[in-house]
Amino acid sequence: MIARLVVQTVLWLAGMGVLLFGAAGTLAWPAAWWYLIELGVLSLWIGVWLAGHDPGLLAERLAPFVQQQQSRWDRLFMIGVACVWCGWLIVIGLDAMRFHWSAPLPVALVSLGSLCVALCIFMCRFVFEANSYAAPVVKIQASRGHKVIDSGPYARARHPMYSAALLLFVGTPLLLGSWWGLAFVPLMTIGLGWRAVREERVLAEQLDGYREYMTRVRFRFVPLIW
Template structure:
């Protein structure tokens, strides 16, 4: 499992690096190198922790983004995410390095590093509370799928998405792209749309979820939404 984690992490980083540096037209991009290093280190840290504490969840998270049991709408959503993610990386490469449209103060890039760090550390608390936090939307009946309502799930129904917002904010800051930052609201809308569809499925197919949703009122941010 650890070997698979390392291989997939290296391939994922290599793919992102190819898109970022290809769009930038140069390898002389400290922000991108810092991002790739931080993602590699934090990703392996969380992955090794999962391998020790919840190998079944790690196996789920290392799986394909298109899986059996996943609804057609989520398969389509994940394809759209892949396209949007690549487009976002290209935009930030063009903006921050190739054409230098943005000029971001280094202090904001430090904020980006910290935002990514906080979001990834917080993700571990999400995985600790929810052994069914797969990257795709599906009911894992073979694993005894049940409602998770402890830890961060006691406050919001989708803490993984909530912390993902902080990650999405930190990434363009670290890479030095204001145009990338301007795209974040659109990405958040996409997450919100998926959360609504996911809840419809969970209410219909997962025992106790409708009662949980009535008890925990907010999806992403307490007292906001």
Template structure:
């Protein structure tokens, strides 16, 4: 399983590198290299930790983004996410490097890197609390899927989506793209829509989830939504 983690990580980074540096029009883009190095390091850090602490969850997270028992609406959502993700990377590369139309001060580049780290650090707490935090929306009956209401799930119903907001903000800051940052509200709206649809699916298929949603009021940010 660790071999598969390493292979998928390398392929994922290689795909991002092609998109980013072809769009940038040059290999001389320090922020782009920093971004890829941090993404790779954080991905391996959290993956190797899962291999040690929760190999069942790692197995789930290494599966394809479209699966047979996945909700049909989520299959479409994941396909759209792949397209939007690629377009976002290309836009940020064009803006920050080829066109050089954004100037982001160094301290904000650093803040972006810190935000990305905090996202993965928070995600690690999510994984410790919830062994069923698969990347696709489905009820994992074969693994004895149960409702999680401990750890960060005692505060919000979708703590991993909340952590993703830090990633959405941190990525364009580290890469140096104001246009990329301008896309963040659209990305947040997308995960907000998925959170609502995911809750409907789990309330119908996972015993106890409807009661949990009643007890924990907020989806992403306590006191706001």
């Protein structure tokens, strides 16, 4: 399992590196190197922790993002996510390094971006600790005894992992120095919100107790906001 984690992480980072540096037209981009190193180290850290704490969840996290158990809409959504993510990284590389469409970001904002990326991973750590069923795809994991989780971060928001993803959305373009990348964040957030609503319909129909959970925890991403 650890070997698979390392291989998939390296391939994922290599793919991101090709997109970023290819669009940038140079390898002399310290912020991008730091971004990949930060993501890589923290992802391996949380993966190794999961291997000891919850290997079943790690197996789910390492599974393909398109699966037979998914609804058709979620398969299409995940394919769309992969395409948007790749296009987003290319735009960031073109903006920040090749054409310099954006004015340089202040060091404070770049540092804030790095902090947001780290906070995203740390938030995921708490999500995984609370929810053994936090698969990347929308499905009911009947074979693993899927049940409603309402403890930890799930006591405050119904989709705390999506809340963490918002930090990654904001942190990535800030760290890499791209205002144009940041301009995509509202659209990506809307897409994530759409998926959350569709996911809740599946859970409410197929997972015992989820409707009651929705009445107890009113907010999806951010308490008191939405």
